[in-house]
Amino acid sequence: DADVTQTPRNRITKTGKRIMLECSQTKGHDRMYWYRQDPGLGLRLIYYSFDVKDINKGEISDGYSVSRQAQAKFSLSLESAIPNQTALYFCATSDPNSYEQYFGPGTRLTVT
Amino acid sequence: GNSVTQMEGPVTLSEEAFLTINCTYTATGYPSLFWYVQYPGEGLQLLLKATKADDKGSNKGFEATYRKETTSFHLEKGSVQVSDSAVYFCALSFGGSEKLVFGKGMKLTVNP
Numbered sequence: 001d002a003d004v005t006q007t008p009r010n011r012i013t014k015t016g017k018r019i020m021l022e023c024s025q026t027k028g029h030d031r032m033y034w035y036r037q038d039p040g041l042g043l044r045l046i047y048y049s050f051d052v053k054d055i056n057k058g059e060i061s062d063g064y065s066v067s068r069q070a071q072a073k074f075s076l077s078l079e080s081a082i083p084n085q086t087a088l089y090f091c092a093t094s095d096p097n098s099y100e101q102y103f104g105p106g107t108r109l110t111v112t
Numbered sequence: 113g114n115s116v117t118q119m120e121g122p123v124t125l126s127e128e129a130f131l132t133i134n135c136t137y138t139a140t141g142y143p144s145l146f147w148y149v150q151y152p153g154e155g156l157q158l159l160l161k162a163t164k165a166d167d168k169g170s171n172k173g174f175e176a177t178y179r180k181e182t183t184s185f186h187l188e189k190g191s192v193q194v195s196d197s198a199v200y201f202c203a204l205s206f207g208g209s210e211k212l213v214f215g216k217g218m219k220l221t222v223n224p
Contacts, residue, residue: 101158
């Protein structure tokens with residue numbers, strides 16, 4: 001089984017709709033991240049969490065919110081989706097000993 | 113702020129060709145440096161890393177050396193294979209935070 005799973009894998013939604021992307025990990029690490037990938041822009045950090053009670057904004061948090069339900073679960077919400085939020089979204093968790101981040105397979109979100 | 117600049121491509125090579133992907137960084141202090149690879153339809157995975165100056169990371173025939181004097185971490189492989197076709201990302205982080213700052217990524221296609 002994959003260490004980091006994301007649901008859904010693909011989603012098409014309309015402008016103004018609320019949508020939640022979910023992430024679960026079995027690595028047992030405290031630190032989790034949400035990134036957005038756009039062509040030609042690489043990955044940009046949206047939010048990160050160092051433990052269940054610690055949530056931090058990243059580089060591009062406007063228009064997004066997160067919830068850390070448990071050590072293993074970290075959800076990303078778009079309260080009112082807009083077309084420029086169309087992107088590939090990745091969740092990750094990191095190993096504090098090796099600094100390595102483990103990524104999920106991504107969620108492709110299209111906002112029409 | 114901290115940033116990573118890398119060759120953007122796309123690049124197409126023939127099998128067994130030599131590969132170099134340039135990566136330079138701007139950072140306050142001495143970050144850890146990474147190369148991540150994204151195969152088609154998958155999330156990112158760590159290819160190699162170096163945590164201090166003059167360290168050489170290596171994996172799957174790829175190598176990169178942390179050069180403090182030139183603030184660089186160029187990726188090389190002597191003989192690429194079709195299976196190396198992917199997008200390659202250079203990234204940095206500072207120990208303790210583990211937040212990654214990515215370059216824009218470079219798509220490599222290797223033809224038989």
